[in-house]
Amino acid sequence: MNGFKRIIQKINRKAKVLDVGAWGLEGENTSQYLKERFSNVVFMNIKPLEGVDLVADFYKYRFSEKFDVIVLDMPQKKNREKDWTNKGFKRIVRLLNRDGIFITFLQVEQDYQDVNISELFDLFAVYPEGRRKDIIWVAFKKK
Numbered sequence: 001m002n003g004f005k006r007i008i009q010k011i012n013r014k015a016k017v018l019d020v021g022a023w024g025l026e027g028e029n030t031s032q033y034l035k036e037r038f039s040n041v042v043f044m045n046i047k048p049l050e051g052v053d054l055v056a057d058f059y060k061y062r063f064s065e066k067f068d069v070i071v072l073d074m075p076q077k078k079n080r081e082k083d084w085t086n087k088g089f090k091r092i093v094r095l096l097n098r099d100g101i102f103i104t105f106l107q108v109e110q111d112y113q114d115v116n117i118s119e120l121f122d123l124f125a126v127y128p129e130g131r132r133k134d135i136i137w138v139a140f141k142k143k
Contacts, residue, residue: 003127003137004030007103008037008069010125010139015068017041018095020058023051030073042067066097072104093120093142100142105135119143 015038022031022043031051034041044054044061054061070092092102101124121140129135 002130003135004103004105004129005033006127007125007137007139008033011037011069011101013038014040015101016065016097017069017071018067019043019071019073021045021073022053023049024073030071034071038069063095066095067100068097069101069103070095072102089117089120096142098142101139102142103137103139105129105137 017034017038017040019031019034019041022045023029024031024045024047031043034043035051042054043052044056044058045052046055046057048055072092096102102121117140120143122143124139124141126136126138129137
């Protein structure tokens with residue numbers, strides 16, 4: 001079982017999930033795993049791909065709801081530049097319900113900005129990808 005599947009097995013099946021970058025097929029498809037595990041998933045992508053519920057830019061869209069889980073499985077460059085910042089993490093916190101879970105992946109050879117993530121999140125789970133030794137899946141729980 002890959003790291004992503006191991007993480008989502010720890011989360012209640014009734015959770016409301018936002019899948020950002022859904023059905024993008026950058027590798028093993030996390031959207032399929034979410035569809036199999038949860039009944040309440042909003043599949044979001046900037047492109048109108050098959051299976052996408054919400055076609056919008058995650059960074060510009062104004063959400064009217066909160067989520068129990070947010071999954072960011074998007075190209076790594078965008079992840080580092082917009083999400084792996086104090087501003088990016090605070091945006092994710094605002095979109096999460098109390099005790100919400102934020103899941104993303106890290107490439108271990110990449111540089112990330114120096115942020116104080118521990119003020120906003122506790123570490124929930126960390127697992128290796130399985131297929132690629134340079135990727136780990138991490139999940140953070142909103143404080």
